[in-house]
Amino acid sequence: MKKILFWIIVMLFIISPVGILILQSFTSPGSWTEFSLYGWRGLFETARLLEATGTSLIIGFFVTVINIAVGMSAGKALALYTFQGKTAVDTLFVMPLLVPILAITFGVHIAMIRIGLADTALGVILIHLVPTAPYSIRIFRNGYVSLGRRMQEQAETLGASAGRTFFDIELPLLKPSVQSVIFLTFVISLSQYVITSIIGGGTVVTLAMVYFPFLDSADTTLIAAFSIWFAVLPLLFYITAGAAFRLLPYPRKSGRRELF
Amino acid sequence: MKLSARIKPWLLLTPALLFLLLPLYGLWSAFRLSVYPDGKLTGQVYVRLFSHSDFLLSFLYSLWVAAASTFLSLLIGWFFTRAFVPMLERTGGRLTVWLPMVFPHFVWAYLVLLLFQEGGLVSGLLPGNRAYANDPEGIGIILTYMGKEIPFVILMLLPVYLTRNRLYDDLTETLGGSWFSKIRDAELPFVTPVLIETGIIIFAFTFGAYEVPALVGATFPEMLSILTFDWFYSGDWSERPLAFAAMVFLTTVIGVISLLLFHFINKMRRNITEGL
Amino acid sequence: MNKMIEIRDATKYFDAGEVLKDVSFSVNEGEIFSVVGPSGGGKTTLLRCLAGLETFSAGEISIDGDDMTHKKANERPVSLVFQEPLLFPHMTIRENVGYGLKFLDISKKEKRKRIDDFLNIVGLPEYENRYPRELSGGQKQRVALARGLILSPKLLLLDEPFSSLDRKLREEMRRWVRRLLKEKNITAVFVTHDQDEAMQVGDVIGVFREGTFEQIGSPEKVYESPQTSEVARFFGDAWVIDETRFIPKRNLSIERIEIEEKVQWRGIIEGARFVKGYRFMEIFLDDEKEHIMLPAPDDFHTGENVYVSTDASNIRTFQQNREER
Structure with missing residues (x-):
């Protein structure tokens, strides 16, 4: 009974809106039934789209890598060490989420112009860290808390170096956290319109920069395809990242490979 | 050995602290530019700001939209989570509920536009045939935020419900408590800190975000973010300090509210995590 | 003597199978009944059914002569003390002890008096305004006991209440609890997997295995004359x-x-x-x-x-x- 209610609600408020977008993207304009690739063909024929997809992927990639580095180290410090001022640091790391991002972006804009980061991808990558890093730090902190200290201490007492401990123990066991960070960071980075536009100054054209003016066109089919594209990209990115993760020695889901 | 143990956490924190310089500098710089508009210290900009009728209206309007979006998202997200824990425990149910989080806010705004604007798919079915997008009450914005933030609330609350000790429910019952006392005494104390924290994040975000009101907001009244963005990019530079001042003021308001709430939940958290 | 609680042919099925099989027993007023048996034998389920948190699939339960079979947990004159203290972490010790009184229709003055009494009984009057996090494990469990006893239940259920304490403290708590229950003439069902504990606390012992009682009797009787090899192996030396x-x-x-x-x-x-x-x-x-x-x-x-x-x-x-x- 409850299960039915659950799926009715999910159907009404989540599946059907997304379903409408998917349906619209695969039908010809003005029709709900006639199958057509008009929208998708139109989308990929837009030269700026592919270019913007590339730009978004590159920016998203670097934002993600920095997030993993920053989040993992800070998360580890917060989870496994006690030190003075820990609560303060902890609260400070939530701060970027609470300050309006426009306040920060307005503020750094002039400095970015002065040091030549305005209108560059690097500037955009930096500003994208603001709405993402606090989440990554928190995800890794929770990951390290549940991992605890003992597993690493065990590895160390068995003679593993700090580096070995990291690659053999921490990284594989933190895989879920890494996956969450990759996915969340990329999605958030992809969603930034206004800060990208201010810092990128129209020179750095990400997907969001192309999408906004598109909405003024009346071509609902094309917009639908474009909208779906925004959900497809993170999934592709995630799958690729997962495959890359697999190249690491141990973190396999069916971790039955011999270690020796 | 002892020295390195004391330094190690700070070494690990260094990248994150370096990152913090960026938002801190941005905030500081915005503040500086709002009190030194022409190279000398003055409160003139704030006087101009608070006597600006557009600003006051925008501020109150943003407050309404942010408060309504936050409250409704928390309430519905909480009801939904506690009612459907068994379904959310399964990967399929969980992922479906989280699906909206994959889409950027502006895509969800477009959906609201598609469904609720004049002649939209849903607004045609509603009585009175009225539009709920680009409306002066801000319903379109609120609907968009709810669509995106309810899954976020569920994401934050679910771990609490999956790990909480359900024996507290039984205990309350054996001591004579009703269903209401069960929720109040055995459930809410564990949920409230997370609920408040999530609420602060949503409130701060919806108060100052630009994308959604830019798409589904009305031309009048405007959300604060739209107004300040226009000031920032207005042709002559005379209005830029106003943009800085408005954002500094908004930051202060959010800062004070969240500081109070954080203080409250930290106390609560301490009792709960150490008292079990 | 007056039978305070009586169970007749109680049976409980879960999806996985039969957990309680035709359980019948009674406990006299003021008597402590120790239910002892290996873990996983259904002891906790039995206790939850007595508390009203679960219902028997078949069978009857009466307390002080009143039929309780279909009464819910919050309507039964029964208190349950769990394995963990389960103090409400956001309430002071005083609020914790007095929690159940909130649901009773008695005057504020009477409530205050009763809470004071019970804080004294458990020896923690100076802790009344502290929070649970400031108490030790043994103190917390004493507060939990006071919280259950303050309602003057006709039946007190104890589900391995000492198992989270260390050995020395456990011994001390057993003696203390037994003395307290005897002093107050409280009827109690005490569940444990430890035979020493069962003998030390209980007036009557029931050896419970695989959903049913193998033997019920005085500690000496069960110890000296086990009726089955299981009882002898588990209980008697x-x-x-x-x-x-x-x-x-x-x-x-x-x-x-x-x-x-x-x-x-x-x-x-x-x-x-x-x-x-x-x-x-x-x-x-x-x-x-x-x-x-x-x-x-x-x-x-x-x-x-x-x-x-x-x-x-x-x-x-x-x-x-x-x-x-």
Whole structure:
């Protein structure tokens, strides 16, 4: 009974809106039934789209890598060490989420112009860290808390170096956290319109920069395809990242490979 | 050995602290530019700001939209989570509920536009045939935020419900408590800190975000973010300090509210995590 | 004596199968009934059914003569103290102790008085405004007990309340709880997996295995005359020879030589153990392929071949006829 209610609600408020977008993207304009690739063909024929997809992927990639580095180290410090001022640091790391991002972006804009980061991808990558890093730090902190200290201490007492401990123990066991960070960071980075536009100054054209003016066109089919594209990209990115993760020695889901 | 143990956490924190310089500098710089508009210290900009009728209206309007979006998202997200824990425990149910989080806010705004604007798919079915997008009450914005933030609330609350000790429910019952006392005494104390924290994040975000009101907001009244963005990019530079001042003021308001709430939940958290 | 609680033919099914099988027993007013048995035997389910948190699939329960079979937990005059203290972490000790009084229709003054009384009883009056996080494990469990007792329940249920405490504190708490319950003439059902604890706290013992009572009786009776080999193995310190015969361990002795008129089993001393100040030896019996621990005179040493001996008259048989209560 409850299960039915659950799926009715999910159907009404989540599946059907997304379903409408998917349906619209695969039908010809003005029709709900006639199958057509008009929208998708139109989308990929837009030269700026592919270019913007590339730009978004590159920016998203670097934002993600920095997030993993920053989040993992800070998360580890917060989870496994006690030190003075820990609560303060902890609260400070939530701060970027609470300050309006426009306040920060307005503020750094002039400095970015002065040091030549305005209108560059690097500037955009930096500003994208603001709405993402606090989440990554928190995800890794929770990951390290549940991992605890003992597993690493065990590895160390068995003679593993700090580096070995990291690659053999921490990284594989933190895989879920890494996956969450990759996915969340990329999605958030992809969603930034206004800060990208201010810092990128129209020179750095990400997907969001192309999408906004598109909405003024009346071509609902094309917009639908474009909208779906925004959900497809993170999934592709995630799958690729997962495959890359697999190249690491141990973190396999069916971790039955011999270690020796 | 002892020295390195004391330094190690700070070494690990260094990248994150370096990152913090960026938002801190941005905030500081915005503040500086709002009190030194022409190279000398003055409160003139704030006087101009608070006597600006557009600003006051925008501020109150943003407050309404942010408060309504936050409250409704928390309430519905909480009801939904506690009612459907068994379904959310399964990967399929969980992922479906989280699906909206994959889409950027502006895509969800477009959906609201598609469904609720004049002649939209849903607004045609509603009585009175009225539009709920680009409306002066801000319903379109609120609907968009709810669509995106309810899954976020569920994401934050679910771990609490999956790990909480359900024996507290039984205990309350054996001591004579009703269903209401069960929720109040055995459930809410564990949920409230997370609920408040999530609420602060949503409130701060919806108060100052630009994308959604830019798409589904009305031309009048405007959300604060739209107004300040226009000031920032207005042709002559005379209005830029106003943009800085408005954002500094908004930051202060959010800062004070969240500081109070954080203080409250930290106390609560301490009792709960150490008292079990 | 007045029967405070009576259970008749109680049965409980879960999807996985039958957890309680035709359980019947009663507890007299002011009596402590220890339910002891291996974990996973259904003891906690039995307790939850008595509390009203679960319902019996079949059978009846009455408390003080009133039928309770269909009453919910918050309508039964029963308090349950759980394994963990489960104090409300956001409430002070005072608020915790007085929690159940919120649902009773009595005056504020009366409530205050009762809380003061119980804070004194559990010896924590100076902690009234502290929070649970400031208390030790034993103190928390005492608060939990006060919180249950303050409602003057007709029946108090205790679900392994000492298992989260360390050994020394556990001993102390057992004595303290027993004295308190006796002083207040409280009827209680006490669940544990520890036979020492069951004997120390209970007036009556019920050995509970696989959803049913194997034997109910006074601690001495159950200890001395187990009715089944399971009871003897789990509860009594008897050496079970086979499914029909056993010997109380105190009737066993260790000899170096074969003695004609005695019954003897050959074995080898594998090592010495010390329990509560006494020296024991662990002997491996060659033919039975099992270990037995017996008190050891000082001149026996590890590695010696010995004979575990007894008189034939000491061998007893299980009385299979189950005693009805």
